[in-house]
Amino acid sequence: MALTVKVLWAIIGCGIVTWLSRVIPFVLVKNFDLPKWLIHYLSFVPLVIMTALIMENIFTHHAGSLPTVNYENLLATVPTFVAAIISKSLIVIVVVGIVSMALIRLAF
Numbered sequence: 680m681a682l683t684v685k686v687l688w689a690i691i692g693c694g695i696v697t698w699l700s701r702v703i704p705f706v707l708v709k710n711f712d713l714p715k716w717l718i719h720y721l722s723f724v725p726l727v728i729m730t731a732l733i734m735e736n737i738f739t740h741h742a743g744s745l746p747t748v749n750y751e752n753l754l755a756t757v758p759t760f761v762a763a764i765i766s767k768s769l770i771v772i773v774v775v776g777i778v779s780m781a782l783i784r785l786a787f
Contacts, residue, residue: 751787755779 713721737753738746755776762775 751780751783754783 733756737749737756739749740746758779759772759776763772766772
């Protein structure tokens with residue numbers, strides 16, 4: 680694909696919109712004091728996002744029927760979850776997850 684002026688402006692425009700959508704909330708929140716209930720509510724957002732990502736990978740969607748379990752991902756999740764509870768270290772969680780998935784794929 681050749682880089683035309685139109686494509687270049689589209690890339691620049693998308694970059695600006697993406698950057699602004701990530702920066703404006705920080706600028707707005709910096710100038711206001713949020714209520715405690717809102718801060719408490721927002722504290723659950725990372726947990727909900729991670730849960731959605733994990734569930735999306737454990738279950739495989741099939742149109743018109745119930746989801747099926749992806750057993751490779753489920754088996755890799757168990758030691759990773761145990762490592763998360765024990766260590767509470769992101770690097771340990773990532774390494775255990777990668778090694779678990781590698782061993783499972785090697786075995787099956």
